[in-house]
Amino acid sequence: MLRIKLGPRTYVGDTQANHPFLPRQHAGWDPTMSDQEVYNAARGWWRLNSRAEQERYALVLAGDQVRLAIAVKEWRAEGDRRAFAGEILAPGDPVYDKFVGQSDPAESTSRFPVLYLPDPLDAGVCRCGCGQAVTRGEWAQGHDQRAIHERIRSDFGGSVSRFIDWYDANGPFASSD
Incomplete structure (x- = not known):
């Protein structure tokens, strides 16, 4: 606050x-x-x-x-x-x-x-699902990265490169050729 x-x-x-x-x-x-x-x-x-x-x-x-x-x-x-x-x-x-x-x-x-x-x-609960209380923002320290990498593991076999390729092809800045 x-x-x-x-x-x-x-x-x-x-x-x-x-x-x-x-x-x-x-x-x-x-x-x-x-x-x-x-x-x-x-x-x-x-x-x-x-x-x-x-x-x-x-x-x-x-x-x-x-x-x-x-x-x-x-x-x-x-x-x-x-x-x-x-x-x-x-x-x-x-x-x-x-x-x-x-x-x-x-x-x-x-x-x-x-x-x-x-x-x-001003407190809340971490968005990663761990249940930890946070006093500012939406994430406990480092848990935003944890949430991202859990999704990369789940949806892209743990490959950051596959995620980047998918994001570049489908994300908000993908070309619409």
């Missing part, structure tokens, strides 16, 4: 106003902002590595209180910066109910506005 702490609202300029993924002219927060404006301010562009793309939720902290909980659905990268899109959660959602309206859940003195928070609500 990401915790995003917004500072005071500032003008970021007209250059971002027509951006196809995150159009905006302001970043930060002030108390007059709507939930949609807070959502747009929190989405990015943050200096984050690819680890962020494993997080399923973002909490937006402004004025020492969690203002929004967001289910993250999509990420975009431009250089070393990332932005996300998602759905603003509402009362009745467990993440919303646990955090929105509460004080900062992070016990950190870091000045960086984005922190990673472990939370049981």
Whole structure:
């Protein structure tokens, strides 16, 4: 889970106003902002590595209180910066109910506005079928590769070359001659 702490609202300029993924002219927060404006301010562009793309939720902290909980659905990268899109959660959602309206859940003195928070609500079960709990993303470490190679063993006799040949002939980039 990401915790995003917004500072005071500032003008970021007209250059971002027509951006196809995150159009905006302001970043930060002030108390007059709507939930949609807070959502747009929190989405990015943050200096984050690819680890962020494993997080399923973002909490937006402004004025020492969690203002929004967001289910993250999509990420975009431009250089070393990332932005996300998602759905603003509402009362009745467990993440919303646990955090929105509460004080900062992070016990950190870091000045960086984005922190990673472990939370049981963000946990799931590994998709490979092993039953192992995961606290971010969909796979326990290395289990995505395990799942791929189990399928290669099952469907291609264990031959990675046969799989590559099949994929090249049938996958999304196969030529349609």
